[in-house]
Amino acid sequence: MTAPLPDTTYVSGRGSGSTAIAAAGRPIAGSRRLSLTWVGLVPFFIYTGLFLFLPTLIIVVGSLTTKDGAFTTANFSGIAQSYLVKAFGASITISAASAAIGAIGGALLAYAVATGNPRGILRRTVTSASGVFAQFGGVTLAFAFIATVGYTGVVYLFLKDHGLDFYPKGVWLYDLPGLILIYTYFQIPLMLIVFLPALDGIRPQWREATESLGGGTWHYWRYVAGPLLAPSFLGCTLLLFANSFSAYATAAALITQGGVIVPLQIANLLTSETGRAAPGLAKSLALAMIVVVLVVTTLYTLLQRRTSQWVR
Amino acid sequence: MTTGAAGPGRGVEVRLDDLQRRYGNATALAGLTLTLAPGELVALLGPSGCGKTTALRLLAGLEEPDSGRVVVDGVDVTNVPANRRDIGMVFQAYSLFPHMSAMRNVEFGMQLHDVGPAERRKRAGDMLELVGLSAHAHKYAHQMSGGQQQRVALARALAIEPKVLLLDEPLSALDAKVRSRLRDEIRRVQLEVGTTTLFVTHDQEEALAIADRVGVMNAGRLEQLGPPTTIYSRPATPFVAEFVGLTNRLAGVVKDGEVDVRGARLPLVKPDTPNGPAIALVRPEAVSLVVDGDMVPGPLIGTVIATAFLGATSRITVDMGDGTVLAQMPTSEAGALSAGTRVRLALRKDPVLIARDESKPTEA
Ligand SMILES: Nc1ncnc2c1ncn2[C@@H]1O[C@H](COP(=O)(O)OP(=O)(O)OP(=O)(O)O)[C@@H](O)[C@H]1O
Ligand SMILES: [Mg+2]
Numbered sequence: 001m002t003a004p005l006p007d008t009t010y011v012s013g014r015g016s017g018s019t020a021i022a023a024a025g026r027p028i029a030g031s032r033r034l035s036l037t038w039v040g041l042v043p044f045f046i047y048t049g050l051f052l053f054l055p056t057l058i059i060v061v062g063s064l065t066t067k068d069g070a071f072t073t074a075n076f077s078g079i080a081q082s083y084l085v086k087a088f089g090a091s092i093t094i095s096a097a098s099a100a101i102g103a104i105g106g107a108l109l110a111y112a113v114a115t116g117n118p119r120g121i122l123r124r125t126v127t128s129a130s131g132v133f134a135q136f137g138g139v140t141l142a143f144a145f146i147a148t149v150g151y152t153g154v155v156y157l158f159l160k161d162h163g164l165d166f167y168p169k170g171v172w173l174y175d176l177p178g179l180i181l182i183y184t185y186f187q188i189p190l191m192l193i194v195f196l197p198a199l200d201g202i203r204p205q206w207r208e209a210t211e212s213l214g215g216g217t218w219h220y221w222r223y224v225a226g227p228l229l230a231p232s233f234l235g236c237t238l239l240l241f242a243n244s245f246s247a248y249a250t251a252a253a254l255i256t257q258g259g260v261i262v263p264l265q266i267a268n269l270l271t272s273e274t275g276r277a278a279p280g281l282a283k284s285l286a287l288a289m290i291v292v293v294l295v296v297t298t299l300y301t302l303l304q305r306r307t308s309q310w311v312r
Numbered sequence: 313m314t315t316g317a318a319g320p321g322r323g324v325e326v327r328l329d330d331l332q333r334r335y336g337n338a339t340a341l342a343g344l345t346l347t348l349a350p351g352e353l354v355a356l357l358g359p360s361g362c363g364k365t366t367a368l369r370l371l372a373g374l375e376e377p378d379s380g381r382v383v384v385d386g387v388d389v390t391n392v393p394a395n396r397r398d399i400g401m402v403f404q405a406y407s408l409f410p411h412m413s414a415m416r417n418v419e420f421g422m423q424l425h426d427v428g429p430a431e432r433r434k435r436a437g438d439m440l441e442l443v444g445l446s447a448h449a450h451k452y453a454h455q456m457s458g459g460q461q462q463r464v465a466l467a468r469a470l471a472i473e474p475k476v477l478l479l480d481e482p483l484s485a486l487d488a489k490v491r492s493r494l495r496d497e498i499r500r501v502q503l504e505v506g507t508t509t510l511f512v513t514h515d516q517e518e519a520l521a522i523a524d525r526v527g528v529m530n531a532g533r534l535e536q537l538g539p540p541t542t543i544y545s546r547p548a549t550p551f552v553a554e555f556v557g558l559t560n561r562l563a564g565v566v567k568d569g570e571v572d573v574r575g576a577r578l579p580l581v582k583p584d585t586p587n588g589p590a591i592a593l594v595r596p597e598a599v600s601l602v603v604d605g606d607m608v609p610g611p612l613i614g615t616v617i618a619t620a621f622l623g624a625t626s627r628i629t630v631d632m633g634d635g636t637v638l639a640q641m642p643t644s645e646a647g648a649l650s651a652g653t654r655v656r657l658a659l660r661k662d663p664v665l666i667a668r669d670e671s672k673p674t675e676a
Contacts, residue, residue, distance in 0.1 A: 213421035
């Protein structure tokens with residue numbers, strides 16, 4: 001294994017850094033100063049090395065080897081099995097749906113917050129609550145839903161008593177629609193947090209300038225606020241997509257059998273005791289997920305860069 | 313809309329009639345009445361918080377008055393929304409649309425007015441040329457300096473050929489040099505297109521330099537409205553006298569329509585001022601300094617402590633023992649007055665104003 005790789009980066013970074021300190025008395029420090037910057041980034045490199053690149057490397061290597069350590073591409077052809085393709089489809093559907101719902105809901109909420117008093121109680125409450133809810137997940141969240149809108153949940157029973165049965169054809173909470181519903185619970189607050197800065201960047205003068213130039217609300221949204229917010233909105237939606245695409249704990253707590261979505265399939269393949277364990281296949285699935293998330297976050301970064309140049 | 317910049321004579325009359333506006337308990341405007349003649353540039357001058365921006369926003373229709381009327385070109389527009397008032401505005405904070413090039417910014421208003429693409433591109437080009445930015449037409453706000461952005465904002469406001477142009481401290485974020493150049497440029501453009509213009513500023517130099525008439529505001533009201541020279545040389549109220557230009561505050565005694573300042577008797581702007589101790593407001597220009605042999609210590613004798621060369625004139629600070637007095641005189645005459653020179657004050661017998669009550673001296 002090539003584990004010490006990040007360490008090498010660390011040593012060379014620190015090495016050139018001390019040169020810079022020694023040379024600090026010299027008047028021109030152009031490239032030397034750059035070295036100092038690298039020193040500051042060392043912890044970041046260690047962190048990403050240990051928790052991002054190393055696992056990725058393990059996954060790449062693992063997905064390309066058999067149990068006996070020989071090279072193979074069979075794990076990748078294995079993804080084409082119908083139950084895995086279906087899991088990918090489900091993962092993408094859930095992520096897209098919960099991202100779309102979360103994005104719209106979160107954006108509307110963020111808009112309400114942004115147009116209110118910047119130091120008001122509403123804004124402070126909503127943003128700090130969102131900070132908490134966006135991190136809420138796993139067993140606790142799953143249980144909260146089961147206890148309220150599950151088949152024996154208080155909300156379900158109450159509404160059923162009052163003539164509204166939202167499980168007319170059986171319980172869907174433990175299936176895809178249920179996952180979408182639960183994911184929205186953290187997607188909406190996450191959207192609020194990531195989208196609010198974009199809304200705050202919108203200056204009131206832009207609306208007033210539009211008005212004084214003869215435009216109404218429609219023109220403002222169509223030509224000014226819309227185009228200004230669209231890249232950020234799309235970018236944040238992609239972030240939400242990546243967020244739910246890689247979510248595991250909540251689904252695992254809610255769905256105890258079968259692998260509806262890819263992360264659950266990976267878990268099954270890694271831990272199955274019935275002889276079906278296939279760590280190589282699990283790793284190739286993980287790699288496929290990494291690729292999807294990579295594409296999505298790249299798009300997100302590009303979109304964010306576009307806005308940040310406007311709203312300086 | 314008509315075609316092109318139509319030149320002088322296009323302006324309309326604008327009337328603000330007893331405008332009142334409160335925000336909670338704070339009174340922003342306490343009955344503002346002001347009439348702008350067609351094509352005129354009026355500068356609203358006043359300290360921070362006196363209601364200048366509020367006046368502008370009420371005229372633009374961005375806010376509604378509690379009472380009073382806004383009349384543009386003979387039509388009462390008090391209840392007309394901003395986007396149908398045909399009033400161009402340049403904001404204090406930069407307000408260009410950041411996702412549009414300078415050209416697109418200028419075109420945008422015309423697009424909202426259904427001007428065809430070819431026509432509006434041509435006119436946007438003309439407007440950018442008018443403000444001297446033809447070479448920057450393709451640039452975005454973040455690629456331009458503050459001064460350039462405000463010029464584009466001016467072009468954008470003028471491109472729709474508004475009936476009235478409003479400028480809210482458009483230059484306040486710029487450094488002094490750019491500011492004075494740009495203010496002259498705004499004036500040139502305004503004279504060229506002839507749009508009635510209200511220019512808000514808290515910089516008196518700017519107001520006096522650019523305007524046909526200056527309106528000095530204080531606490532939501534207009535204190536005085538008049539040509540710059542009048543505002544400066546014949547301030548109607550103590551507030552105006554102290555706010556515009558430099559003023560010496562000299563202790564004196566009012567007696568029978570005159571004020572006795574250090575033994576010199578000066579006429580009063582308001583001869584009916586009651587007798588008693590008072591502070592006379594005397595412009596530095598009304599103070600000259602003489603050097604002669606006989607410097608017997610007395611109330612009008614002092615010592616030069618500083619000389620500031622202002623170009624054609626110089627400003628001299630004189631220590632009178634109980635305070636300082638500023639004198640402003642032609643540099644040619646001030647040459648000999650180096651620091652330490654003993655001088656005698658000579659006060660010109662211009663009518664003077666008495667400072668407001670709160671500043672009355674306690675001693676006789
Ligand atoms: N939206 C608002 N809410 C509450 N008070 C306001 C609001 N707008 C203005 N005011 C108050 O009204 C008064 C006049 O404000 P205005 O903005 O017209 O002053 P100004 O003369 O433009 O000052 P400045 O030179 O600082 O721009 C101030 O006391 C201000 O605090
Ligand atoms: Mg203001």
